[in-house]
Amino acid sequence: MLGFDRITFDPHVMGGRACIRGMRITVSLLVNLVANGMTSDEIIESYPYLEPEDIHQALHYVAWLAEETVHPLAPVHP
Template sequence: MTRQELEEQLLALSLSDRAYIVQYLTERLCMGAKGIQKTPGICGGEACIAGTRIAVWLLVEARQMGISEAQLLQDYPHIRAADLVNAWAYAEAYPEEIATAIGANDRVVE
């Protein structure tokens, strides 16, 4: 299949199907946890959205509680949808790390 043929097929899809494909490809291309950083002395060295103090585990926990991505973007206006994609990719790549951080936070709250 040529690039032109693929482009024609993509343009024939519904808007929601095209959005899904863009999201799917973005997630696969961002698997290197681009945009995520760990800085000693900031947020306990936890993985955060680059340039912020928003921990990946916090976003994952919010998502597990049923908070939508739209709501997260509204609650944290200085992050972008791409930051959430990067956070989800990081969480998928390091599930034990995220689960441990969520568990540690739950113990602190209790």
């Protein structure tokens, strides 16, 4: 999937949500930790089985998702 080799989806892990390398660590958890001010070093200290590239790729994946285009619908006239 577009070079996101660390982002996995498995219906048996976290209900199929985007996870890091099949672990029970979701992309949304990592993004929330960063959004709340944690550095990559602090995250890795709290989750020592993560690697810096895991965090980097999670952020790139979310940025890619945010690139979607919104097409407004034309108003329907009766």
